[in-house]
Amino acid sequence: MQDCRILITRPEPENTLSRERLSTHGWTPVPLPMLEISPIKDTDKQAFIRSQVFDIDTYDYVIFVSKNAARLACEWLDECWPMLPANVHWIGIGQGTTQTLLDKDVPALSNPGHTTEALLDWLRPAKMRDQKILIIRGEGGRPELGNKLEERGAKVSYLSLYERKKPHYLAQTFFMLPDINLIWVTSGESLLNLSEYASLYKPEWKALPILTPSIRVNQQAKEMGWINASCANGADDNSLIKATEFQIGKQND
Structure with a gap:
């Protein structure tokens, strides 16, 4: 499990930053953002923001x-x-x-x-x-x-x-991904989008270890059929890396 392949569902640009952190641990990050973050562009809304x-x-x-x-x-x-x-x-x-x-x-x-x-x-x-x-x-x-x-x-x-926004992925996207060992999810909305795609194209993912940021999202994951959900007690990289190390340690025992 040292070459653990971890699906990173964060939106960009955080997805790239998390992948850089994971690579330093010798793990293989696999990017698949489950949210798209778009800054407000409407001119009236921007005037209100200002x-x-x-x-x-x-x-x-x-x-x-x-x-x-x-x-x-x-x-x-x-x-x-x-x-x-x-x-x-x-x-x-x-x-x-x-x-x-x-x-x-x-x-x-x-x-x-x-x-x-x-x-x-x-x-x-x-x-x-x-x-x-x-x-x-x-x-x-x-x-x-x-x-x-x-x-x-x-x-x-x-x-x-x-x-x-929910990203738009085709079935081919999922068929071309490498085998995944573990999943990071960092919000309830990302979890919902991931669950919908997994049900369509990768139902076997729901048996994988999936790390969630909070007890609330962890409970949501279990209700959505993720049978190996664990709470990382945080959505930050440090919390998720610590929880990943624990998961890998369990599987190596």
């Missing part, structure tokens, strides 16, 4: 839900804010998202966990009342975080910077 970014200093907290949200937001911040406002608390959900912000000199904090649920546990209810919070995400993101914060008395706004 106005919200210019007003970002009016918020107490700015929360980034993904690495793509962080990456695209940093481009807008560079355009609108030569110096970041000092009164804002910048928060990334998960270590990978937070590191993306830190790499762009945004002084972000991350909760000890890696999920929306962990962030809610970390943000004390008493501190949220009357706080203005901006959640930066993709269009159609999960509403749970914002709803829970509003229940605690926060004033929540949203800023959507990208669209998520």
